[in-house]
Amino acid sequence: MTINSAELPTPKMSASSAGKPTGFSLPRMLLNIVLAFWAALVVFPMLWLLYTSFKTDKEIFFSPWSLPAALQWDNYVRGWVDAHIGDYFLNSFIVVLPSLALILGLSAMTAYVLARFPFPGNRIIFYGFMAGMLFPVFLALIPLFFLVKDLGMLNSFPGLILVYTAYSLPFSVFFLTGFFKTLPSELHEAAIIDGANQFQVFFRVMLPLAQPGLLSIGIFNFLGMWNQYLLPLVLMSDAKHYVLTQGLAYMLHQQYYQNDWSALFAAVSMIMIPTLLVYSIFQSQIQKGITVGALKG
């Protein structure tokens, strides 16, 4: 991208035109209706899901629109306990948190070295990592399954953690290399003159300065892994180790035999509500974190 908003004097149209009726040539009314319609299209299905999750199965079947006659909290208990949503949540955390720590640590170390130390092979390693972004994960899927199987790590948390980490490296290294390149080298020199060794420079000086970059890459990877479905589907076939996305898909496919719709509605709500809360608090950081992949691409 050639656009750099920081260098531009008045970035926002609305700032200069506020108060003046700039006037749409399309009727304003129509635009507002379209916007409101799309907002309703986003909000209503979720709202419907939420209030339906408190209904009985009978109500769900015979009056899809109506509000619940009484709040069926029991749906949530069945979803959390009997349908194992609680276990799936735990499994997701067990996989995603260590993966995230590994990715942030490893990609920061790798990116730092590639960004700031000239040595033979530096470029080859950098482009080697970049190559990983070119291929769709489907291409690796079948050999990956057999590799993980041969390593005895199918159906194991460490197996999935290592795979998540490995597949997150290319973009994270790419992003953080760019980031470390922008840090001033005077700081590095000053610290060395003050008697710090290379490790101290990294951990005490460079890593703290890289925090904004680590935050973006952290949000990007957290959501990517939390919502990942393909890799656990192939590598975790034991229902006890299902992560949240697998558990949810499994519940949906089970409905054709079991017919406990109310518990399923409750399960989806339990997954949606924390996401909604976290998003409403950190929405601007999250928007930045997610779109970072495309803006730098």
Place this chain on the structure above:
Amino acid sequence: MYRNKYRLIVPFLIPSLLLYVTFVLYPYGRAMYISLTQWRGLSKPPVFIGLENFSKMLGDSNFWNALGNNAFYIITLPLFTIGLALFFAFVLTQGARFARFYRITFFFPQVMSMVAIGVLWSFVYHPTIGFLNSFLKLVGMSDPPVWLGNPDYVLSALSGVAVWQAVGFFMVLFIAAMESIPATYYEAAMIDGATQWNIFWNITIPLIWGTVQTALIFIMIEATSMFTITQTMTEGGPSRGSEVLSTYLYHEAFINSNFGYGTAIAVALFFLTLLISVILTRLLRRESLEF
């Protein structure tokens, strides 16, 4: 400054290189070989058969059916997603009311997992419990379609979900690009009597063209996959009506144990993605505007 640098470089690089080569590069390389083999079982080794998998693919009606379904998404997803996202981004940067609220709301589906979205929309489309059909009946449609159970409607239904999910993401991307256009450009155009329509086509679009290009490639890549939505909502059904290459190769490999053929489809999918990216980049190339 670089004293003893290898003491840092080596331990900092080795762990990530090891992970990356083992779990990423090696499987990609191995896929090329496996696509040239017949490999039926977990215990039996792969047998080299040359290009046989690929010639089988040419005569495989299921493969062409899946490719056709991908083609449907390759046309509909960019058209509706990018179209709507550009429209919303433009309106919201031009000082529409409640712009902040709309921006936050429209983006939300992007944060939810595709599986949760798939389950939610399976409910919405459901012929008895879903609100969509009971709404359609309410407004007078006597026999609304079974969206996910009818091969004539299933692709449109899934495509709708994908668009619903993606519009907010691309809108935020376009807003970021549009906000960096200097306001003076718009002011000058308005003094010259340009309409909003003119401004959109002659100022906004050319100045954010780079972002539009990136966005098109992103959405195309999604259109060539569509795995999670399809696998969650229909598993490729009814009667392969929504099967795409990614779900087809998944079923061939992990349900039917045709690992060689499944990998060959993955290779075809890779070249399809590559081809589309190259064609798009060529078609969309314009002189980039610096400002």
